[in-house]
Amino acid sequence: MRTHLNIIDGDGVTKKLPLFSSKANSGIRVVVRTPQSTDAVALDGSDQPLGHVIAPDPGALWQELMSHPNKIKYEPNHDFTLPAGITGEAIWFDLDSA
Numbered sequence: 001m002r003t004h005l006n007i008i009d010g011d012g013v014t015k016k017l018p019l020f021s022s023k024a025n026s027g028i029r030v031v032v033r034t035p036q037s038t039d040a041v042a043l044d045g046s047d048q049p050l051g052h053v054i055a056p057d058p059g060a061l062w063q064e065l066m067s068h069p070n071k072i073k074y075e076p077n078h079d080f081t082l083p084a085g086i087t088g089e090a091i092w093f094d095l096d097s098a
Contacts, residue, residue, distance in 0.1 A: 001068050003095060005031070007042050007051035014054065019070065019093040020045060031065055032080060033058075034088035040065075047083035070095050
């Protein structure tokens with residue numbers, strides 16, 4: 001299973017970031033898929049956007065993330081309007097739970 005995701009941030013910079021680990025207190029904590037797009041958005045531990053997740057097949061990546069062993073929570077419609085300005089399907093991760 002993946003431990004990192006590739007994202008592109010608002011400045012157009014591509015990065016490889018780890019799925020969240022509270023020991024490092026950095027990386028991707030939540031992946032959100034909005035109803036308006038098949039692209040997913042990566043959020044950090046404070047629900048701030050890190051960038052769009054890059055994947056050749058966004059649907060296949062979403063299915064992989066849904067079955068990830070370190071998925072700790074899923075909500076079909078979560079509101080991140082205040083911190084991130086988005087609402088959508090959300091998956092939370094914690095690699096420390098392994």
